[in-house]
Amino acid sequence: xxxxxxxxxxxxxxxxxxxxxxxxxxxxxxxxxxxxxxxxxxxxxxxxxxxxxxxxxxxxxxxxxxxxxxxxxxxxxxxxxxxxxxxxxxxxxxxxxxxxxxxxxxxxxxxxxxxxxxxxxxxxxxxxxxxxxxxxxxxxxxxxxxxxxxxxxxxxxxxxxxxxxxxxxxxxxxxxxxxxxxxxxxxxxxxxxxxxxxxxxxxxxxxxxxxxxxxxxxxxxxxxxxxxxxxxxxxxxxxxxxxxxxxxxxxxxxxxxxxxxxxxxxxxxxxxxxxxxxxxxxxxxxxxxxxxxxxxxxxxxxxxxxxxxxxxxxxxxxxxxxxxxxxxxxxxxxxxxxxxxxxxxxxxxxxxxxxxxxxxxxxxxxxxxxxxxxxxxxxxxxxxxxxxxxx
Amino acid sequence: xxxxxxxxxxxxxxxxxxxxxxxxxxxxxxxxxxxxxxxxxxxxxxxxxxxxxxxxxxxxxxxxxxxxxxxxxxxxxxxxxxxxxxxxxxxxxxxxxxxxxxxxxxxxxxxxxxxxxxxxxxxxxxxxxxxxxxxxxxxxxxxxxxxxxxxxxxxxxxxxxxxxxxxxxxxxxxxxxxxxxxxxxxxxxxxxxxxxxxxxxxxxxxxxxxxxxxxxxxxxxxxxxxxxxxxxxxxxxxxxxxxxxxxxxxxxxxxxxxxxxxxxxxxxxxxxxxxxxxxxxxxxxxxxxxxxxxxxxxxxxxxxxx
Amino acid sequence: xxxxxxxxxxxxxxxxxxxxxxxxxxxxxxxxxxxxxxxxxxxxxxxxxxxxxxxxxxxxxxxxxxxxxxxxxxxxxxxxxxxxxxxxxxxxxxxxxxxxxxxxxxxxxxxxxxxxxxxxxxxxxxxxxxxxxxxxxxxxxxxxxxxxxxxxxxxxxxxxxxxxxxxxxxxxxxxxxxxxxxxxxxxxxxxxxxxxxxxxxxxxxxxxxxxxxxxxxxxxxxxxxxxxxxxxxxxxxxxxxxxxxxxxxxxx
Ligand SMILES: Cc1cc2nc3c(=O)[nH]c(=O)nc-3n(C[C@H](O)[C@H](O)[C@H](O)COP(=O)(O)OP(=O)(O)OC[C@H]3O[C@@H](n4cnc5c(N)ncnc54)[C@H](O)[C@@H]3O)c2cc1C
Ligand SMILES: Cc1cc2nc3c(=O)[nH]c(=O)nc-3n(C[C@H](O)[C@H](O)[C@H](O)COP(=O)(O)OP(=O)(O)OC[C@H]3O[C@@H](n4cnc5c(N)ncnc54)[C@H](O)[C@@H]3O)c2cc1C
Numbered sequence: 006x007x008x009x010x011x012x013x014x015x016x017x018x019x020x021x022x023x024x025x026x027x028x029x030x031x032x033x034x035x036x037x038x039x040x041x042x043x044x045x046x047x048x049x050x051x052x053x054x055x056x057x058x059x060x061x062x063x064x065x066x067x068x069x070x071x072x073x074x075x076x077x078x079x080x081x082x083x084x085x086x087x088x089x090x091x092x093x094x095x096x097x098x099x100x101x102x103x104x105x106x107x108x109x110x111x112x113x114x115x116x117x118x119x120x121x122x123x124x125x126x127x128x129x130x131x132x133x134x135x136x137x138x139x140x141x142x143x144x145x146x147x148x149x150x151x152x153x154x155x156x157x158x159x160x161x162x163x164x165x166x167x168x169x170x171x172x173x174x175x176x177x178x179x180x181x182x183x184x185x186x187x188x189x190x191x192x193x194x195x196x197x198x199x200x201x202x203x204x205x206x207x208x209x210x211x212x213x214x215x216x217x218x219x220x221x222x223x224x225x226x227x228x229x230x231x232x233x234x235x236x237x238x239x240x241x242x243x244x245x246x247x248x249x250x251x252x253x254x255x256x257x258x259x260x261x262x263x264x265x266x267x268x269x270x271x272x273x274x275x276x277x278x279x280x281x282x283x284x285x286x287x288x289x290x291x292x293x294x295x296x297x298x299x300x301x302x303x304x305x306x307x308x309x310x311x312x313x314x315x316x317x318x319x320x321x322x323x324x325x326x327x328x329x330x331x332x333x334x335x336x337x338x339x340x341x342x343x344x345x346x347x348x349x350x351x352x353x354x355x356x357x358x359x360x361x362x363x364x365x366x367x368x369x370x371x372x373x374x375x376x377x378x379x380x381x382x383x384x385x386x387x388x389x390x391x392x393x394x395x396x
Numbered sequence: 397x398x399x400x401x402x403x404x405x406x407x408x409x410x411x412x413x414x415x416x417x418x419x420x421x422x423x424x425x426x427x428x429x430x431x432x433x434x435x436x437x438x439x440x441x442x443x444x445x446x447x448x449x450x451x452x453x454x455x456x457x458x459x460x461x462x463x464x465x466x467x468x469x470x471x472x473x474x475x476x477x478x479x480x481x482x483x484x485x486x487x488x489x490x491x492x493x494x495x496x497x498x499x500x501x502x503x504x505x506x507x508x509x510x511x512x513x514x515x516x517x518x519x520x521x522x523x524x525x526x527x528x529x530x531x532x533x534x535x536x537x538x539x540x541x542x543x544x545x546x547x548x549x550x551x552x553x554x555x556x557x558x559x560x561x562x563x564x565x566x567x568x569x570x571x572x573x574x575x576x577x578x579x580x581x582x583x584x585x586x587x588x589x590x591x592x593x594x595x596x597x598x599x600x601x602x603x604x605x606x607x608x609x610x611x612x613x614x615x616x617x618x619x620x621x622x623x624x625x626x627x628x629x630x631x632x633x634x635x636x637x638x639x640x641x642x643x644x645x646x647x648x649x650x651x652x653x654x655x656x657x658x659x660x661x662x663x664x665x666x667x668x669x670x671x672x673x674x675x676x677x678x679x680x681x682x683x684x685x686x687x688x689x690x691x692x693x694x695x696x697x698x699x700x701x702x
Numbered sequence: 703x704x705x706x707x708x709x710x711x712x713x714x715x716x717x718x719x720x721x722x723x724x725x726x727x728x729x730x731x732x733x734x735x736x737x738x739x740x741x742x743x744x745x746x747x748x749x750x751x752x753x754x755x756x757x758x759x760x761x762x763x764x765x766x767x768x769x770x771x772x773x774x775x776x777x778x779x780x781x782x783x784x785x786x787x788x789x790x791x792x793x794x795x796x797x798x799x800x801x802x803x804x805x806x807x808x809x810x811x812x813x814x815x816x817x818x819x820x821x822x823x824x825x826x827x828x829x830x831x832x833x834x835x836x837x838x839x840x841x842x843x844x845x846x847x848x849x850x851x852x853x854x855x856x857x858x859x860x861x862x863x864x865x866x867x868x869x870x871x872x873x874x875x876x877x878x879x880x881x882x883x884x885x886x887x888x889x890x891x892x893x894x895x896x897x898x899x900x901x902x903x904x905x906x907x908x909x910x911x912x913x914x915x916x917x918x919x920x921x922x923x924x925x926x927x928x929x930x931x932x933x934x935x936x937x938x939x940x941x942x943x944x945x946x947x948x949x950x951x952x953x954x
Pocket of ligand 2: 352355589592617619633634636650652654655668687
């Protein structure tokens with residue numbers, strides 16, 4: 006039976022026919038191919054390769070990019086894709102976010118014509134997986150001070166340093182790596198077989214278990230000269246990628262919240278305690294109605310942002326607000342849903358604990374919840390408070 | 397009123413539904429003629445009481461099923477009033493072709509008809525019931541077992557007609573029904589066993605019953621988890637399959653909420669359990685408080701005798 | 703070679719059916735879908751087109767809302783779409799069959815695929831009736847069809863098992879559950895579907911004079927309530943239960 010997503014205000018009726026068809030396509034994929042396998046994937050800690058293949062066949066990778074074999078969909082459609090994927094699992098949505106917004110996007114926006122022609126079609130089809138290396142062991146929220154460095158050796162660049170927490174790292178063919186060249190942040194395309202490059206997988210995650218997370222290690226890694234992204238210098242490069250990915254996350258989180266709501270509703274209707282379904286008790290109804298309220302608000306917020314995105318009438322702070330709010334409520338909904346499920350809620354028979362654990366990562370990556378608070382704080386007051394240096 | 401009945405065959409014999417068609421026709425009143433395609437069951441048909449005439453249609457085209465060719469031969473022998481067949485898949489196909497050739501409407505799969513020709517049938521997969529009236533002659537098919545069969549004791553005249561038509565559907569290869577059992581998600585009848593079966597070898601008793609009524613065999617999760625011989629593909633319930641058969645027979649299954657989640661919407665539920673307080677009885681239409689050791693042999697014999 | 707697939711939009715099989723004023727209340731149906739058996743027909747129509755070339759047209763006769771289903775069919779690869787706009791809910795089998803037969807002629811199709819029955823009326827009259835009107839060979843209960851020589855080979859279910867049969871055009875196949883599920887569309891297909899125009903006509907445009915329906919629907923009603931459960935003691939009650947299954951429940 007196809008998933009009936011909670012949509013109290015019928016927000017999806019504002020989408021175009023085409024966007025709804027894309028939604029139904031991805032929803033069908035999640036119902037039939039993701040949900041039956043997700044718990045196994047999590048137990049084994051793998052991202053099933055057949056999902057990569059199907060994402061490519063459906064043609065949803067790099068959704069809003071146009072040309073070079075990319076789909077050219079609206080940002081609203083991209084949002085819907087993220088939402089449907091994350092209803093399955095945040096790890097699946099992470100794969101698509103990284104591929105499209107963090108690896109394909111910088112090549113598409115800042116790459117040379119040759120780079121675009123070479124990489125984008127194969128990345129859109131899913132044949133080549135991409136990753137995005139910004140975070141370092143010592144620089145997370147503060148990537149501007151990164152220590153990974155590139156040196157111009159005349160006929161090639163030499164890369165040294167290490168990145169950490171890199172989604173898709175060990176399975177990627179193409180890594181977009183941000184490193185300093187003469188003190189300025191630049192983007193480099195590193196390929197899996199490049200000399201001096203390795204990507205060991207990080208193990209032991211309690212969250213996003215069906216997603217591959219890796220270190221990227223560069224030890225005198227030799228990169229041909231034509232692999233630098235010519236079109237951007239400074240933090241603007243990685244930040245423009247993050248804007249797109251964060252936008253997708255603001256939709257994705259709704260999917261996870263819908264899945265938790267759905268499970269909590271079904272469970273509370275069938276679980277009998279003290280002779281009655283627990284759904285008949287006011288305390289439980291209060292929880293469910295709170296979930297409904299927050300999901301509905303999140304939907305309206307995400308939809309309105311999609312229209313601003315498609316119209317090109319947005320600022321990064323709009324996206325910060327949506328990412329922060331929607332992930333925050335999704336995580337809280339997952340926790341409350343877990344509570345409603347009682348002991349059953351801790352089992353992987355139900356999706357709630359998995360979503361809950363996943364959303365902890367989602368809250369942290371792509372700008373932590375509080376970093377977005379600081380971005381909004383700076384917007385409101387005009388005073389940055391990221392560092393003590395108030396100059 | 398003329399009533400023409402299309403006899404249903406079962407291999408080389410008359411299918412018992414044919415007597416039910418005659419039974420239904422008798423309640424409408426009128427002269428009943430039975431058409432036997434390929435002459436199959438002509439003698440048995442003539443012995444059903446209430447039949448006035450049997451037309452035995454002999455022709456090469458009747459050696460395999462081709463609704464186009466069959467209807468071509470049969471339509472001229474259908475009277476003006478009502479043409480009646482069984483709502484088996486081939487019965488429906490033939491009825492629709494005959495109706496189209498007669499230029500009259502066809503109404504399929506009736507569960508009731510009265511002598512004012514008020515017809516009852518189920519629509520939307522049983523979620524609603526429709527009653528309708530035909531204004532003139534029409535072709536109808538009746539659901540098996542929904543009508544009282546006519547008794548034996550007739551002696552109608554049998555007229556043989558040699559007539560054939562060009563066959564356009566040629567059988568290239570017959571594929572015998574695979575021995576493999578139906579999957580629970582496909583089956584219209586399911587018999588499931590639980591931990592109460594005691595041992596996986598005892599599922600053979602469920603298989604026996606299943607074979608008689610063409611059912612699939614399912615299992616509770618306790619059975620699947622305890623015994624390697626019972627594969628997860630058989631599991632019904634929240635973490636197994638959700639099924640929606642017309643009949644679900646639960647044997648040695650307590651009726652845990654997660655099991656009910658997968659089978660509650662079955663049209664009819666029968667439970668066999670030795671514990672009179674087992675929750676499965678709360679959802680069962682027919683509950684039998686007994687051990688399976690006592691109940692299953694009797695169930696097998698009763699079903700075999702149908 | 704032109705292939706036609708007949709599609710009907712019906713309430714999703716998971717949707718609740720409500721009755722009001724003696725008719726199923728269509729406005730209360732939460733979700734409309736392509737009738738499940740028609741989806742198998744569509745999948746095999748696509749496969750025939752891929753194997754043998756030609757044009758694939760999807761035809762429906764139904765109210766305005768049904769066009770969504772044709773767009774969905776375009777997204778998986780149907781070349782053109784014909785929508786005969788009509789309310790079929792009170793039509794009898796002759797009326798609906800004459801419309802569809804005329805629509806098929808209008809498209810020039812000689813190979814027709816459809817479901818064995820629609821999930822709303824549950825009848826199974828349309829395919830064979832249309833075949834008869836068109837003088838096409840009819841193969842029912844098909845689970846698979848392919849091209850063989852100049853004709854087609856289909857696997858069909860009959861009471862004793864399965865058969866592989868060969869037919870040549872003009873021919874019509876009614877589908878039972880197929881061996882392959884309907885493929886999922888992809889973004890490219892969805893974008894293409896937007897560009898394909900649905901030809902929308904009335905029965906009159908096709909030259910069909912519907913006349914009066916020969917069957918008048920008296921009423922629709924909710925199904926009779928199930929009687930409360932009955933419990934019997936001991937294995938001696940098995941014959942009673944079997945008799946009830948047969949007589950009360952009508953399920954064996
Ligand atoms: C599963 C997973 C996948 C990831 N994938 C990628 C990837 O593909 N590519 C990539 O580059 N990175 C990736 N990351 C890294 C992610 O972007 C960083 O974890 C994130 O930016 C936060 O950095 P940090 O973990 O170093 O935390 P820190 O920056 O050390 O933050 C720790 C805490 O301090 C708070 N904090 C930090 N600075 C301030 C401040 N000025 N004022 C107030 N509070 C502050 C934060 O809000 C947080 O609560 C991934 C992370 C995870 C968990
Ligand atoms: C998250 C979760 C998901 C689950 N998903 C499923 C699921 O998909 N499907 C499922 O089935 N279960 C599922 N379960 C398990 C479920 O809770 C029950 O444990 C299970 O259904 C019990 O199976 P049972 O009825 O066969 O066994 P029991 O509960 O042990 O019942 C055995 C029954 O057999 C009867 N019995 C014993 N001997 C005889 C005899 N000789 N003759 C007749 N009757 C006899 C007993 O009276 C008893 O009622 C799930 C549980 C959880 C926590």
